[in-house]
Amino acid sequence: DVKVTQSSRYLVKRTGEKVFLECVQDMDHENMFWYRQDPGLGLRLIYFSYDVKMKEKGDIPEGYSVSREKKERFSLILESASTNQTSMYLCASNRGTSGNTIYFGEGSWLTVV
Amino acid sequence: AQKVTQAQTEISVVEKEDVTLDCVYETRDTTYYLFWYKQPPSGELVFLIRRNSFDEQNEISGRYSWNFQKSTSSFNFTITASQVVDSAVYFCALSEAGYGNKLVFGAGTILRVKS
Numbered sequence: 001d002v003k004v005t006q007s008s009r010y011l012v013k014r015t016g017e018k019v020f021l022e023c024v025q026d027m028d029h030e031n032m033f034w035y036r037q038d039p040g041l042g043l044r045l046i047y048f049s050y051d052v053k054m055k056e057k058g059d060i061p062e063g064y065s066v067s068r069e070k071k072e073r074f075s076l077i078l079e080s081a082s083t084n085q086t087s088m089y090l091c092a093s094n095r096g097t098s099g100n101t102i103y104f105g106e107g108s109w110l111t112v113v
Numbered sequence: 114a115q116k117v118t119q120a121q122t123e124i125s126v127v128e129k130e131d132v133t134l135d136c137v138y139e140t141r142d143t144t145y146y147l148f149w150y151k152q153p154p155s156g157e158l159v160f161l162i163r164r165n166s167f168d169e170q171n172e173i174s175g176r177y178s179w180n181f182q183k184s185t186s187s188f189n190f191t192i193t194a195s196q197v198v199d200s201a202v203y204f205c206a207l208s209e210a211g212y213g214n215k216l217v218f219g220a221g222t223i224l225r226v227k228s
Contacts, residue, residue, distance in 0.1 A: 033215070040122070042204060042218040058215070090158065098210040099146040099165060104158040 004105035019078040023091030030096035032074035119219035136205030144210035
Protein backbone atom coordinates (compact mmCIF):
# COMPACT_ATOMS: atom_id res chain seq x y z
CA ASP A 1 0.00 0.00 0.00
CA VAL A 2 1.08 3.55 -0.71
CA LYS A 3 1.87 5.45 2.42
CA VAL A 4 2.00 9.23 2.65
CA THR A 5 2.84 10.37 6.15
CA GLN A 6 2.45 13.86 7.50
CA SER A 7 4.49 14.52 10.60
CA SER A 8 1.99 16.58 12.56
CA ARG A 9 -1.72 15.98 12.77
CA TYR A 10 -2.64 19.03 14.82
CA LEU A 11 -0.62 22.20 15.33
CA VAL A 12 -1.29 25.50 17.04
CA LYS A 13 1.11 28.33 16.18
CA ARG A 14 1.31 32.01 16.92
CA THR A 15 1.08 34.75 14.31
CA GLY A 16 4.51 35.49 12.89
CA GLU A 17 6.01 32.10 13.73
CA LYS A 18 7.82 30.06 11.12
CA VAL A 19 6.01 26.78 10.56
CA PHE A 20 7.26 23.58 8.97
CA LEU A 21 4.91 20.87 7.75
CA GLU A 22 6.71 17.67 6.81
CA CYS A 23 5.58 14.94 4.45
CA VAL A 24 7.18 11.60 3.58
CA GLN A 25 6.11 9.02 1.01
CA ASP A 26 7.40 5.48 0.77
CA MET A 27 6.61 4.56 -2.85
CA ASP A 28 9.43 6.27 -4.70
CA HIS A 29 6.97 8.67 -6.35
CA GLU A 30 8.39 11.43 -8.53
CA ASN A 31 5.63 13.95 -7.85
CA MET A 32 4.66 15.43 -4.53
CA PHE A 33 2.02 18.05 -3.76
CA TRP A 34 0.78 20.32 -1.02
CA TYR A 35 -2.90 21.22 -0.98
CA ARG A 36 -4.89 23.38 1.34
CA GLN A 37 -8.51 22.53 2.17
CA ASP A 38 -11.08 25.08 3.28
CA PRO A 39 -14.87 24.64 3.65
CA GLY A 40 -16.72 25.41 0.45
CA LEU A 41 -13.51 25.80 -1.55
CA GLY A 42 -12.43 22.19 -1.89
CA LEU A 43 -8.72 21.54 -2.17
CA ARG A 44 -6.44 24.14 -3.68
CA LEU A 45 -2.90 23.46 -4.84
CA ILE A 46 -0.18 25.42 -3.08
CA TYR A 47 3.00 23.94 -4.58
CA PHE A 48 4.10 20.79 -6.25
CA SER A 49 7.41 19.14 -7.04
CA TYR A 50 8.18 16.76 -9.89
CA ASP A 51 11.73 15.94 -8.85
CA VAL A 52 14.28 16.55 -6.14
CA LYS A 53 15.03 20.26 -5.78
CA MET A 54 12.39 21.06 -8.41
CA LYS A 55 9.21 22.94 -7.55
CA GLU A 56 6.40 24.79 -9.22
CA LYS A 57 3.83 27.17 -7.85
CA GLY A 58 0.26 26.03 -7.69
CA ASP A 59 -2.82 28.20 -7.50
CA ILE A 60 -2.23 29.81 -4.10
CA PRO A 61 1.54 29.95 -3.36
CA GLU A 62 1.56 33.34 -1.62
CA GLY A 63 2.86 33.11 1.92
CA TYR A 64 4.30 29.63 1.43
CA SER A 65 7.52 28.04 0.29
CA VAL A 66 8.59 24.42 -0.13
CA SER A 67 11.67 22.28 0.05
CA ARG A 68 12.45 18.94 -1.54
CA GLU A 69 15.99 17.84 -0.76
CA LYS A 70 15.23 14.12 -0.95
CA LYS A 71 12.84 12.28 -3.23
CA GLU A 72 10.71 10.91 -0.41
CA ARG A 73 10.33 14.14 1.56
CA PHE A 74 8.46 17.35 0.74
CA SER A 75 8.23 20.17 3.25
CA LEU A 76 5.82 23.10 3.32
CA ILE A 77 7.08 26.24 5.03
CA LEU A 78 5.07 29.17 6.31
CA GLU A 79 7.70 31.87 6.71
CA SER A 80 5.54 34.05 8.94
CA ALA A 81 2.27 32.42 9.87
CA SER A 82 -0.89 34.49 9.70
CA THR A 83 -4.41 33.77 10.92
CA ASN A 84 -5.70 33.40 7.35
CA GLN A 85 -3.42 30.39 7.00
CA THR A 86 -5.46 28.50 9.57
CA SER A 87 -6.55 25.49 7.54
CA MET A 88 -6.21 21.80 6.81
CA TYR A 89 -3.07 20.96 4.80
CA LEU A 90 -2.86 17.81 2.74
CA CYS A 91 0.26 16.30 1.25
CA ALA A 92 0.04 13.95 -1.72
CA SER A 93 2.21 12.04 -4.15
CA ASN A 94 2.07 10.05 -7.37
CA ARG A 95 4.18 8.62 -10.16
CA GLY A 96 5.40 10.97 -12.85
CA THR A 97 3.39 9.43 -15.69
CA SER A 98 0.39 11.44 -16.77
CA GLY A 99 -2.93 10.68 -15.11
CA ASN A 100 -1.63 8.53 -12.31
CA THR A 101 -3.66 8.36 -9.13
CA ILE A 102 -2.62 10.81 -6.46
CA TYR A 103 -2.42 9.44 -2.92
CA PHE A 104 -2.97 11.63 0.10
CA GLY A 105 -1.74 11.79 3.66
CA GLU A 106 -4.06 12.15 6.64
CA GLY A 107 -3.78 15.91 6.74
CA SER A 108 -2.40 18.46 9.17
CA TRP A 109 -4.80 20.78 10.95
CA LEU A 110 -3.02 24.09 11.51
CA THR A 111 -4.46 26.81 13.73
CA VAL A 112 -2.71 30.18 13.80
CA VAL A 113 -3.64 32.34 16.77
CA ALA B 114 -8.80 26.41 -17.93
CA GLN B 115 -9.86 23.34 -16.05
CA LYS B 116 -12.71 23.49 -13.59
CA VAL B 117 -14.80 21.05 -11.59
CA THR B 118 -18.25 21.89 -10.25
CA GLN B 119 -20.08 19.94 -7.58
CA ALA B 120 -23.34 21.82 -7.30
CA GLN B 121 -24.64 19.86 -4.31
CA THR B 122 -23.12 21.28 -1.17
CA GLU B 123 -24.82 18.86 1.19
CA ILE B 124 -27.14 15.87 0.82
CA SER B 125 -29.00 14.05 3.58
CA VAL B 126 -30.56 10.64 3.03
CA VAL B 127 -31.95 7.87 5.15
CA GLU B 128 -30.12 4.57 5.23
CA LYS B 129 -30.88 2.26 2.30
CA GLU B 130 -31.81 5.10 0.00
CA ASP B 131 -29.93 5.51 -3.26
CA VAL B 132 -28.06 8.78 -3.73
CA THR B 133 -26.32 10.39 -6.70
CA LEU B 134 -23.54 12.93 -6.38
CA ASP B 135 -23.16 15.20 -9.38
CA CYS B 136 -19.91 16.34 -10.97
CA VAL B 137 -19.52 18.58 -14.01
CA TYR B 138 -16.12 19.44 -15.42
CA GLU B 139 -14.58 21.83 -17.91
CA THR B 140 -11.42 21.22 -19.90
CA ARG B 141 -9.99 22.07 -23.30
CA ASP B 142 -7.86 18.95 -23.43
CA THR B 143 -8.95 15.83 -25.26
CA THR B 144 -6.94 13.66 -22.90
CA TYR B 145 -7.79 14.00 -19.24
CA TYR B 146 -8.51 11.97 -16.14
CA LEU B 147 -11.38 12.11 -13.68
CA PHE B 148 -11.31 10.97 -10.08
CA TRP B 149 -13.57 10.56 -7.08
CA TYR B 150 -12.24 10.68 -3.54
CA LYS B 151 -13.97 10.08 -0.22
CA GLN B 152 -13.00 12.02 2.90
CA PRO B 153 -14.36 10.48 6.11
CA PRO B 154 -14.33 12.46 9.37
CA SER B 155 -10.77 11.26 10.05
CA GLY B 156 -9.60 13.58 7.27
CA GLU B 157 -7.65 11.33 4.91
CA LEU B 158 -8.73 11.38 1.27
CA VAL B 159 -9.46 7.88 0.05
CA PHE B 160 -9.18 7.17 -3.66
CA LEU B 161 -12.34 5.63 -5.14
CA ILE B 162 -12.01 5.65 -8.91
CA ARG B 163 -10.00 6.97 -11.84
CA ARG B 164 -11.34 7.32 -15.38
CA ASN B 165 -9.56 8.46 -18.53
CA SER B 166 -11.32 10.51 -21.19
CA PHE B 167 -11.25 7.72 -23.74
CA ASP B 168 -13.13 5.27 -21.60
CA GLU B 169 -16.80 6.16 -21.26
CA GLN B 170 -17.83 2.78 -20.01
CA ASN B 171 -19.75 3.02 -16.78
CA GLU B 172 -18.28 1.23 -13.81
CA ILE B 173 -19.80 -0.58 -10.88
CA SER B 174 -17.98 -1.59 -7.73
CA GLY B 175 -20.25 -3.14 -5.14
CA ARG B 176 -22.74 -0.46 -4.07
CA TYR B 177 -20.84 2.23 -5.95
CA SER B 178 -21.34 3.10 -9.60
CA TRP B 179 -20.08 5.87 -11.84
CA ASN B 180 -21.67 7.37 -14.94
CA PHE B 181 -19.25 9.17 -17.27
CA GLN B 182 -20.83 11.18 -20.10
CA LYS B 183 -18.52 13.26 -22.27
CA SER B 184 -21.47 14.80 -24.12
CA THR B 185 -22.55 16.57 -20.93
CA SER B 186 -19.08 16.76 -19.32
CA SER B 187 -20.36 14.89 -16.31
CA PHE B 188 -18.97 12.17 -14.09
CA ASN B 189 -21.67 11.31 -11.57
CA PHE B 190 -21.35 8.94 -8.64
CA THR B 191 -24.20 6.82 -7.29
CA ILE B 192 -24.31 4.95 -4.00
CA THR B 193 -26.97 2.26 -3.92
CA ALA B 194 -28.58 1.30 -0.62
CA SER B 195 -26.61 3.89 1.34
CA GLN B 196 -25.19 3.08 4.76
CA VAL B 197 -24.20 5.25 7.69
CA VAL B 198 -20.54 4.48 6.95
CA ASP B 199 -20.97 6.27 3.62
CA SER B 200 -21.27 9.57 5.49
CA ALA B 201 -18.32 11.65 4.33
CA VAL B 202 -17.28 14.47 2.04
CA TYR B 203 -16.94 13.36 -1.56
CA PHE B 204 -14.69 15.15 -4.01
CA CYS B 205 -14.63 14.97 -7.76
CA ALA B 206 -11.34 15.96 -9.42
CA LEU B 207 -9.83 16.47 -12.87
CA SER B 208 -6.28 16.06 -14.15
CA GLU B 209 -5.23 17.12 -17.61
CA ALA B 210 -2.56 15.16 -19.45
CA GLY B 211 0.72 16.99 -19.54
CA TYR B 212 -0.32 19.36 -16.79
CA GLY B 213 2.08 17.96 -14.28
CA ASN B 214 -0.41 15.47 -12.91
CA LYS B 215 -2.01 18.17 -10.83
CA LEU B 216 -5.56 17.61 -9.67
CA VAL B 217 -8.19 20.31 -9.73
CA PHE B 218 -10.93 19.60 -7.21
CA GLY B 219 -14.57 20.48 -6.92
CA ALA B 220 -15.77 22.06 -3.70
CA GLY B 221 -16.99 18.72 -2.40
CA THR B 222 -20.39 17.31 -1.42
CA ILE B 223 -21.13 16.47 2.20
CA LEU B 224 -23.18 13.29 2.38
CA ARG B 225 -25.04 12.52 5.60
CA VAL B 226 -26.68 9.11 5.88
CA LYS B 227 -29.05 8.80 8.80
CA SER B 228 -30.08 5.52 10.36
